[in-house]
Amino acid sequence: MNLTPEQQKVGKENFNESVAVTRRDFLSGTVAAGLATGAGLGSIYFGYGASVGDPLRVGFIGTGDEGSVLIGAHNPNYLKAVAIADIRPYNVFRAFHGDVSSPNAQRVRPGLMSKYGWKTEDEARKQVKVYGAYEELLADKNIEAVVIALPLHLHAEAAIKAMRAGKHVLTEKLMGHSIHECKEMGRTARETGKLLATGHQRHYSVLYDNAVHTIGDARLIGDVHSIRAQWHRGNLPGKDSWKPPLPTDESLLKKMASWKRRLEESKPSEVDVWSKRVAQLEAQLADSDVAAELFGYTEKQLPDGAPRTPLEELIRWRLWNRTGGGLMAELGSHQLDAAGIFISAMHGKGKKVKPLTVTAIGNRSIFPDDREVDDHVYCMYEYPAPDYAENPNKKIVVTYSSINGNGFGGYGEVVMGTDGTLILEQEQNVMLYKGSSRDTRVTVSKSKSGEAVLDTTESGGGSVAVVPTEASGKAPPSRGYTEEMEHWAWCVRNPDPANQPRCKPEVALADAVIALVSNVALKKSDGQPRIDFKEEWFDIESDVTPEGVKPNLQREQYKT
Incomplete structure (x- = not known):
């Protein structure tokens, strides 16, 4: 994000100081006490139990790149892997052994054998059943719940069949391939009484939770009026992570x-x-x-x-419109989810703020005609500011770009307010600055009205011992994968209307609407790439969808 090492250091120290002061009671009380009991950080921050007693018996459906990440991130104290389903031998191997192609790949995809301490694949297969077609796994009565990491076009089909088979479901993002599918998933969850969660993991990132507090409760950066987000990658022809080699290559x-x-x-x-x-x-x-x-x-x-x-x-399912959703579904959905969380924090707890409009353009300027998805997308969103109802000029603008061909800047978000700037970098670091100054060390003090404010001269009173906001040198901060699965399992084991995943169907539907309507704007051929969002699109019970297809739970693909 164009910062020198010294400027990054200043920003991180500023953020740590702000969290230590504005969350002092929480950190020195709730968090410190919880850690002393051996509870995980996620359970303390997000308010679920330190264990579930009897781990949820889970089948992992789809064990490719993302499925293997989820296998590596799951906590056996909450979830017990009892089955996997995948039609590719390559993915089955990685599910057990992890991705051994490099040390870094092995770190993020360690495999079931490493997770459970099994010495051989034969030993592991005595504990974990292996299925090809996922429908065979759904027929297994021993399985209580499934984690779905299939190509996007199969999310709704697999999730609905799973819930009808009596399984709780956590599906990878995006919730579905279309809005009518997402609404069908949400309606099925309500009809069956099964818990449906979607893997937008920033809802469970301690790093992002502290950032949300800084923006919302503490109001340290003032009134947010602009958010800039990007995900830039150096993918080029011949070196493209979305076009892995075929087995015949x-x-x-x-x-x-x-x-x-x-x-x-x-x-x-x-x-x-x-x-x-x-x-x-x-x-x-x-x-x-x-x-x-x-x-x-x-x-x-x-x-x-x-x-x-x-x-x-x-x-290569990510390259095709029938099976994938392009850059906005795979990458943009994460960051627009984060932007929505930040803006909702400005409006107050319990409010999910939806965008008003989107304007988008996209092209395929790097890659040849070997795919259907764009390799560059640029989107601009208008969100209502807290006082929008009184003054329609009060808006928050979010700009987003996702490009291939140049990875400069990586990925992250910049949140700009009237008093300060917050920078989130690759889910690893958060930096805070007063105004636009990137070199000034700040502290937090109290204004005459008692509100916390950024100060460049007054002492903020020091920091407390526990500020779990960034890497300590031993391991990077959790990206939220583990915590989202822990909380989902805890909600299943503690059934109560109040115990719901943070990314429940209503939340996941909103994220899907934003990403998929952006794709519609990218494809508009009338020279007017702006679309006004309709409230009905965000309502699970409404039959109105942007694609004009009514939700229908009697579709052939949902029949078992």
Whole structure:
């Protein structure tokens, strides 16, 4: 975000100081006492129990890139993995062994064997059943709940079938592929009485919770009037994380030959690592035997004339409109969710503030016609400020960009208020500045009216011992994956209308409306890319949707 190391240090110290002062009672009382009992930070911050007694018996549906992250993040004290379902050998391997392609991949996707201490895959398979089609997993009466990390077009189908089969559901974001699907999911949750949560994990980030407090309760940056968010990546043709190699690609065969030679030449201390890497690559090559067409994937001729096989649609599902939702669904939805949380904090607790308008443009200027989704999107949103009802000019503008081809600035959010600026960087750090000054060390003092204010001269009274806002040098701060699953499991084990996931259907629907209506604005061909949001789109019980399709729970794909 264009800050020198010294400016970053100043900003982090400013933020830590502000949290220590404005949340002093909470940090020195509730948090400190909770940590002393051994409770996890998430349960203390977000108000759920330190354990559930009997862990929720869970099946993981979809164990690819994101599913394996969730497997690595789940806490066995709250959730017990008893089954997985995936049609790709590559994903099944990673579910058990983790992603052994690199140390960093192994860190974020450690696998079930590491999580539970099982020595071999045979031992693990005695504890965890393996299914291909997810419908087979749903028929397992021992499973109480499922975590869904399938391609986007399958979220509604799998979630609705799961709830009708008596399972509670946590599905990855985006909630659904269309607004009518999201409403169908929400209605099914109400009809079945099953808890449905969606994985917008910033709702469970301690880092973001402290930022929300700074913006809302403490009001340290004054009246928020502008938010700038971005997710910039260096993806380029030939180096694209959304276009992984197919199992038939020559590059994988060459890599296999190279890795086998490396294994033969390994020192005794390296044999285990390279044996696992070769085994993972063998599993990836085995994906060539998957009959993807039997699971609904289709062939198509691309604009560049090349054929796309059903297997390619499965493996590269993020590239296609039928199976994915592009940059706004995969990346933008997270940050617009965060922007909505910040703006809602300005309006007061318990209020979910919705945008008024969106204006958007997008293009595919980096990649060739080997995909359907844009590689650059730019969106501008108008939100109502707290006093909008009295003065329609009072608005908060959110600008968002997601681009490929240049990763400068990475991803994060900049929240600008009349008194200060808050910068959130890659879910790892938060920095606070007074006004636009990036070099000034600030403290927090009390105004004559008793409100907390940023001060560059007065002492803020020092900090308390517990300020869990950023990495301590041992591990990065939690991104919220663990906490969202813990709370979901706790809500299931403690049934009460008051015990609801923070990203329940009504909240997840709003996030989906913002992302998917932005996609509509990106595709408008009338030269008027602005869309006014309608209140009915955000109402689960309303049949009005932006795509003009009424919700219908009798669809063929929902039948078991």
